[in-house]
Amino acid sequence: MIKATLLKTTGEKIAIDLPENGTELKLSQALDFELKCFDLFEWLKVNVDNFSQKKGEYLIRLVDCLNVVYGDIVDFFDLKGDYINDIDNEKINQHFETLKGDYNKDEAFDSLMGIFNILYMVIRTTxxxxxxxxxxxxxxxxxxxxxxxxxxxxxxxxxxxxxxxxxxxxxxxxxxxxxxxxxxxxxxxxxxxxxxxxxxxxxxxxxxxxxxxxxxxxxxxxxxxxxxxxxxxxxxxxxxxxxxxxxxxxxxxxxxxxDRENYYYFNSNEKNTPKNGDELTALNRAKAVNDDIFKKIGYKSIINRLLELGAFRGRDKTDIESVNNAPMTDAVKLISIENSQ
Incomplete structure (x- = not known):
């Protein structure tokens, strides 16, 4: 973790931890931060031509992103002016350039944009x-x-x-x-x-x-x-x-x-393609039934297939337990072999 100290308007110091890698950030924080970034960048696309007049609104939206991680720790609008008010064009340009490449840890002490950059780049590079x-x-x-x-x-x-x-x-x-x-x-x-x-x-x-x-x-x-x-x-x-x-x-x-041995698990048996209309109609009807079953129960249809084959019988107390606890690798090979017949 990067240890950063922020100053409130009262002069009080607030210590926050900034992650250096994905193990130091919660999954929920990363996903919520990315969502807020999506909103931020969509807003930026619309307002890019008149951004200079809307820097304040941009920072408010940027704080929304930061609040995902630090909202319970710090009120970013109660920080010393350097973090929010005294942000010149040079800092803003540096902020946008940083989003394109590597971040500088020292930026975390400069502004809210620096803190944002570190979070953004950690998520991006994980x-x-x-x-x-x-x-x-x-x-x-x-x-x-x-x-x-x-x-x-x-x-x-x-x-x-x-x-x-x-x-x-x-x-x-x-x-x-x-x-x-x-x-x-x-x-x-x-x-x-x-x-x-x-x-x-x-x-x-x-x-x-x-x-x-x-x-x-x-x-x-x-x-x-x-x-x-x-x-x-x-x-x-x-x-x-x-x-x-x-x-x-x-x-x-x-x-x-x-794995070539699993070809007929992932692909139909091309060797047995129907030669006449009746066979093709029957095959299409069977596929339609299988598709309907898959829509209802998804990949659980594999369990039914393995039970029909009597696969792994005797491994556990019941047939369905035997199938559920069996190695998927073996199940795929077995179905592939059966499909190839």
Whole structure:
């Protein structure tokens, strides 16, 4: 953290911590800050030609961004004049130039724009990473973090398989968010999208970060209760960890897609394309039924497919438990083989 000291109009000093990386900023703060920045930059586009007459309004909007992180700590309008009133064109130009590249930590002591720049650049430069350590502690609890293994020969990342249940729930929430982002519904504002992105991250964390020594519940009512509780538990998670968990699963699923043995899981069996009209009609009817099922239950249709195949029977007490707790990697290969017949 960068330690910054701000001066109030009374001369009183206020100490604030400025993050230096994504682990020092909450996920919720990063998302809300980005949303406020979106509003700020949209306003700037409209007012760029007469900005010199609207510097005051710009600073008010900039403070709205800062309040996302520091609103409970400091009243920015009660600071010494240097931070707000005595802002010349040189400082403003420096502010905009900084947004294009690297930030200067010393700027945090110059003005509100300097504080803004640091937050903006930390969020902008935080990139997801694949972790090799599976140890993660949060709020005093130890979790098994989705990690990678390195291929000693080619140094390529290898992904230990999550369970079918973990994968399906993650794929469903990813698909659900994509539908919201692509929706043309005018009621789905940027605020609504941000709220749902946050919900999606919390769901992924709840599903993929399992406390050491415990298992993800598979019975539906118990699972839903567990997820609701875990979403609340992970509300203070840091920005970096949320990005890393999302990035891990995206790379894991992409690795399945690149595996040639999984071709017929991701693609239809081209060898068995119908040759006549009746076969084509039947195939289209079957696809329509499958599409309808997918719209209703999403990737959970995979569970039904595995149950029909009798896959993983005997691994757990019941067939559905056996499927839910089975490795997703094995399930994908099994379905691909079956689809290739």
């Amino acid at each position: 990139k997801p990473e694949l972790r090799e350590l599976d140890h993660f502690v949060y709020k005093g609890k130890e979790f098994v973090f989705p990690k990678i293994l390195k291929d000693r020969l080619f140094n390529d990342p290898m992904f230990p398989s999550p369970s079918v249940k973990q994968s399906i729930e993650t794929l469903n929430v990813m698909s659900w968010l994509e539908d919201i982002k692509n929706s043309k519904d005018e009621k789905i504002t940027e605020q609504v999208k941000t709220d749902n992105i946050y919900h999606k991250y919390l769901t992924e964390l709840s599903v993929l970060l399992i406390e050491k020594g415990k298992k993800l519940p598979t019975e539906e009512a118990e699972f839903n209760m567990f997820i609701r509780e875990q979403r609340v538990f992970f509300e203070d998670i840091d920005f970096q960890t949320a990005l890393d968990v999302e990035f891990w699963f995206e790379n894991y699923y992409d690795s399945l897609r690149k």
